[in-house]
Amino acid sequence: MLDKILCVDDxxxxxxxxxxxxxRVEFAKEIVTAKNGLxxxxxxxxxxxxxxxxxxxxxxxxxLLDLNMPVMDGWEFLESYMLKEYQNIFISTRFxxxxxxxxxxxxxxxxxxxxxxxxxxxxxxxxLENLKT
Numbered sequence: 565m566l567d568k569i570l571c572v573d574d575x576x577x578x579x580x581x582x583x584x585x586x587x588r589v590e591f592a593k594e595i596v597t598a599k600n601g602l603x604x605x606x607x608x609x610x611x612x613x614x615x616x617x618x619x620x621x622x623x624x625x626x627x628l629l630d631l632n633m634p635v636m637d638g639w640e641f642l643e644s645y646m647l648k649e650y651q652n653i654f655i656s657t658r659f660x661x662x663x664x665x666x667x668x669x670x671x672x673x674x675x676x677x678x679x680x681x682x683x684x685x686x687x688x689x690x691x692l693e694n695l696k697t
Contacts, residue, residue, distance in 0.1 A: 566592040566625040572604045572641065573597075573630040573662070582628060582662075582687055589692040596624065600633040601641030605648075612650040623654045628687065631663045631670060638663070642677045660695075662687055 569592040571582040579597045586595050598604040604627070615621045631638035638661065645651055660681040661674050671682050683691055 565590055568592060568594040568596060568622050568624045569626040569628065570596045570598060570604060570607065570624040571628045571662075572599075572601065572633070572638070573628075574599050574633040575630075578630070578685065578687075585687050585689055585692060589689050591692045591695070592626070594622070599635075601629075601636030601638060601644070603635075604629075604641055605636065605644050608645065608648065608650060608654065612648075612653065615650075615653065624657055627657060627659045628662045629659055630685075631661060631665055639673070642679075646677065 569586065571579055571586075573579050573582070576599075579599075583595045583597065586592050596607065598607055608623075611621055611623050615623075629638045629641065636644070642659070659677065659679045660683060661670070661679055662683050662685055663670065664685045666684065674682050681695070
């Protein structure tokens with residue numbers, strides 16, 4: 565079981581489903597959500613600042629990331645994350661794209677980032693169970 569994961573999606577139903585499935589499969593102890601890439605970056609920025617005074621701050625082991633979102637999409641989030649100095653501190657954080665896109669371009673582009681998987685929405689119990697193994 566992971567300590568913490570972050571689900572990033574602009575659809576509240578998808579976020580709710582993500583939380584329910586993660587809880588049902590007992591995939592993570594804590595599930596944090598963000599409505600877009602900017603909220604996710606701000607979340608990591610805050611963790612980084614907190615970690616300066618408390619090095620026991622838990623950061624997400626996994627980020628489930630949608631691609632198509634307003635404000636800051638998944639690609640922009642990944643670009644911004646890779647430029648942050650904390651990417652070297654949160655080095656064990658992994659990313660899985662969770663998208664409705666089946667475009668081969670998106671799948672191939674995801675391989676240029678520290679993305680360990682590309683899954684189609686909606687997230688299912690079976691998907692998470694396969695990730696556990």
